[in-house]
Amino acid sequence: MIRFILGKLLYLVPTFLGITLIAFSFVRVLPGDPVLLMAGERGITPERHAELSAQLGFDRPIWQQYFDFLGRLLQGDLGNSLVTKKPVLTEFLALFPATVELGLVAIVIATLVGVPVGVIAAIRRGSWFDQISMTGALVGFSMPIFWWGLLLIILFSGILQWTPVSGRISLMYFFPQVTGFMLIDSLLSGQKGAFASAASHLILPAVVLATIPLAVIARQTRSAMLEVMGEDYVRTARAKGLPQSRVVGVHALRNAMIPVITTIGLQVGVLMAGAILTETIFSWPGIGKWMIDSISRRDYPVVQSGLLLIAGLVMLVNLLVDLTYGLINPRIRHK
């Protein structure tokens, strides 16, 4: 098992180096630079432009800037934002819990709803439930998040007034951030109603963010289940006279879970992409919105280090998923 883990970890090194290069180049191949954007309509003389670029270190050869970035990275320094002048890591850590909280709740919703829907659709293949849920999944998968989020806000917050429009908690609650997770901090604050307020603010964005992963998980579960249900061992289990629940729950589901877990793991990347839009619509102060702002301002240090942190996390989650296979399926571990 340890060799298995070490082997997986070794793979990460070249991947990580590749990501640093991509993250570094990504913002620089975009046209425009931060100095020009600061100057706006007023314009900036070539001299002043050169002066400011030199102050920010952009006048140096690009490969040198890259190695500076790598060098500082090895010392744990991710650089400072050009705009706020604060360390990138500080900003990331302040915003990250909000994204994790939203993402976790979304993935839990997607899994808790998606897997059972997929299983039922598979065992009742061709039934009205199967047809409706799979059509729903197709619609969900193709849903433009921006439009979907606004639609839910208008319906649930505007017309029905069941949920608040945006933000993480009602503005009348004001307490220090301990963990950065609003659900936990609101409980810790001891203020009455704070938790309910935080939870009610979380519902809509989590549902919006969960929509695409939910659709993918439901469809994947259904097809994996269908495949497994046709296997010899399932027929054998049935022939032995095992009850349906045991056949499905133990013999089929456990074996069908491998591709499903892969899918759930891969959805973390999808979630990060979805978070960018979801956070913007719901004014959710997380890293998705932070990246968008920084890209539009060409805040090089934030974009390159932020991408790196996000990519690192996605890699970590995928590693954990790989390790989970080992737990579920001993054959993978021993290969």
Added chain:
Amino acid sequence: MKLVTRSLVAASALAMMTAMPAMAKTFVYCSEASPEGFDPAPYTSGTTFDASAHPVYNRLVEFKKGTTEIEPGLAEAWEVSADGLEYTFKLRQGVKWHSNEIFTPTRDFNADDVIFSYERQGKADHPWNQYIAGVSYEYFNSMEMASLIKEIVKVDDYTVKFVLTRPEAPFMANIAMPFASIISAEYAEALDKAGKREDLNNLPVGTGPFKFVAYQKDAVIRYAKNADYWGDAPMIDDLVFAITPDAAVRLQKLKAGECHLMPFPSPADLETIKADPNLKLDEQAGLNVAYLGYNTTMAPFDNAKVRKALNMAINKQAIIDAVYQGAGQVAKNPIPPTMWSYNDAIVDDPYDPEAAKKILEEEGVKDLSMKIWAMPVQRPYMPNARRAAELMQEDFAKVGVKVEIVTYEWGEYLKKSTEVNRDGAVILGWTGDNGDPDNFMGVLLSCAAAGEGGANRAQWCNEDFSALISQAKQTADVAERTRLYEEAQVIFKDQAPWATLGHSTQYVPMSNKVSGFVMSPLGDFTFEAVDIAE
């Protein structure tokens, strides 16, 4: 679900009773973006100033509410020497600085703070010039304060004298701008001792109507009323900025009562807002202009008659109707009609494609193909440049001019559009910084602003026009300045370096409960005078 809603309401009500002091009035503003920082000097965006300069700080002089006129701020009175080179300010006494967890002021505001606030921006060797690595003072620079201010002399604790290198009429308007906010020198000292210099940009301490309380990045900024404020104390107890980047979501929050006032509604929502009985909509002509700037150094656009003919080919009212959706007005001058010295006697070039065609023929312009540059972004003065360019493309086709529409990424667009041999006419615009006509005509059309990197994108250098502008800049008398600018506008119209397209209208939707909000021609959002009905 009803039950859940009810219990939420009950829980909230309970929380309100326990968490809030009795009768505190909280005003919530759904702001459009996060501030870049809380030190106004290094930044140039209105969003940042609304969160820093306006609530927390004051300046020596201020813009009078709802106008661009100057009124006393931290300076009670001032005198200008006859040669216009010395400005002596009498400072207000007894003005208290805010305090916070790491700082309790031991003295009131005085001349040291004024000198500190200006010198840290102007002197490269000042210990606070680079208090964060890489910080630069773009407004101080672009308003040419460094070359303008020779020295600032402390006459006594409550008198400072600014000595200038040249007479400069817009000086008073310049120092009412956010970058000239007065910072506490004593606070800087305290931060230095605590080794937390960067907190000057995170935890602002000012003399303004609201004290900074807390900022949760990208989410909420909280301020509390400054009970010791030297001016009229605010009517509200707490001011909260709920950062809400999407205009449609801002409107939903306003409708749901989650905020009291919002900036920048989407033009498509204006009718809905007007129809809502719980909301009201303030409107005001914006201090801005959108234009199509020809490159006046390139043939055939170096011929004023050709430029004028093209201007006559543009159906500007159609642009106002289609692009601004009516929320604007046709521009005939380079400055907006709300600005002093606007020359209303000028008659705009008529929309007359036939006449335009004739002039082009007379000037020997045949089969002309040109480029029109359309900005990739929406700006306060121009909601949709692409659409405007398409309309002009159709208009120009009617007079036999073929148009190719080009665009670039915004940063590139700003840069390339200043290139001296730019191919094509560029759509751009301007929003006033301080209400002074020089801030439009000097910045955008003078000879000094032509050349690569300058804001004179028509590359138009008319010596008569420039002479009038620089004479006006050095004249203190407003009546005389007005005359000079009016005359300059005549030259501008005659020479037509731009097709002046439009001035947009600004809208501010708010709850019916809000009173006392005054729209600023400069686009600032300030809340010291607002109140909310219970």
